[in-house]
Amino acid sequence: MKLKEDADPRAAAVLRRALSDVLRTPTGQEVAADFVAQNASAEVRFDKLDGTLISVNGRKVVSGIRGEARNGSVVAINRLFLDADPELASREMAGTLAHELFGHILEEQRAKNADFPLAALHRYRGDEANGRLIGWLVRTELGAPLSDGGMWGYLKDPEAFHKSLALIDPYYALTFGPDGLADPVPVLRARLEQSRRRRESMDETDIDMRKWRFVIEHFVAEHKMERRRFASVGEDSDNFLEEYSSIKREAGEVEEDIRKRIEFYGTPEGREALRKLSEASRSEHLRAFERRLERYRTRLAMETRGRKREALVPPPPDQIDFDALEKLYQDDVRDNPRHWGL
The missing domain is CATH 3.30.2010 (Zincin-like)
Structure with a gap:
């Protein structure tokens, strides 16, 4: 190296x-x-x-x-x-x-x-899972905070993790498990509809995150709460909104790339690519890869047993998190509906 x-x-x-x-x-x-x-x-x-x-x-x-x-x-x-x-x-x-x-x-x-086609490797979702598992294991063994939500999601349900990943990134949108490699087109058609529904719901997420800025200002101005107590949750909201435009852009790219891939698989060249993917899905190389992934997942589960997700950087002890902010908001809506125009 x-x-x-x-x-x-x-x-x-x-x-x-x-x-x-x-x-x-x-x-x-x-x-x-x-x-x-x-x-x-x-x-x-x-x-x-x-x-x-x-x-x-x-x-x-x-x-x-x-x-x-x-x-x-x-x-x-x-x-x-x-x-x-x-x-x-x-x-x-x-x-x-x-x-x-x-x-x-x-x-x-x-x-x-192993003479395994790289085109199939790059369409195999296990390639990314492998990288993530190795990275998670190394961080965990180094004593880093267990802060990665993706790691906890994968440990809980690898299938749900992959379905989510396929909807947020154009590259992963075109990757498949062994069964999907054998017949990708139905998977892509279902994924296209899932992506459309997700994109349509994204504006609601945007509105919800912006709402918390207003809620924070309300409790500072009307209830005289210290602004510093909202620093962490405000920072999280600002970080999300800063990244939101790229998240929305990639959601559109996911759908565009899926459509193009479905069209490609309908061409003579695409049908040949499908044949090779199907052949690769039945290979011993892929079966060995799946066994390796399960071994890493088992090791990671053992390393994290009895623990739960941790903050990358713990906030000061008196910080109000999103759950507490939600409770403050709901209680105030109940007790002071006029504050909220109700």
Whole structure:
């Protein structure tokens, strides 16, 4: 593995630290040995990726694309990590590096070694699940807060996790489980309708989040509550609304890409692609991949047993969260309906 030189003098040390963190975890050591055994190689670099730095209870974290694997040989890490909170960025970068390097680059090399078609690998939802599981395991083994809602969702119900992921990102919208690879078109048609319904409901979510800004101002102005007690929930609302335009844009892209893919599968070239996907869905390579995913999921369940989702950055103890804000609002509607024009 090669670390690409960077003009930023901090870059080399930060990348080496991230790799060192990965390799001191049991999962990192296991997949690194596999990486060597498969004769895989990669260049790791910082790059400008879509995203922004947001504040979470006063500490800067990367929101957006944290990393990506390119062409089976390059791992790009979001340059924003260099300016994020160092302690949080260190563990997040380790998980991101493990995800991209050992979740994707390694699997492309494994597929090549097994003569498994890369086109099928890139349409297989397990490729992303693999990266996420490895990243979650590395973060967990490093002692990072168990703050990723996606991790908890996957542990609870992998199928529901994949259905949700397929509706929020154009790339994952065109990926399938083994059964879906065998016959993708019905899956895509159902997904198109699900995406349409989700997009139509998104404006309600926007209105709901904006409502909380008004509710907060009401309790500060009318009930003389301290504004600082709403800092965390206000920050969460602002972060969501800042990202909302890109969320809506991607929802439209999901539908457009699904339509195009359905049309493609109706062409002679598309029908040949369907035949190859169906063949890949029955391969031993894919069955072994599914077993590996289940092994990682079982390990992650054991690592997190008895715990629950944690805050990435715990708020001050007297902060009002969304549940408490909802109760304040409902109680005030009941006791002071005129405050709300009722």
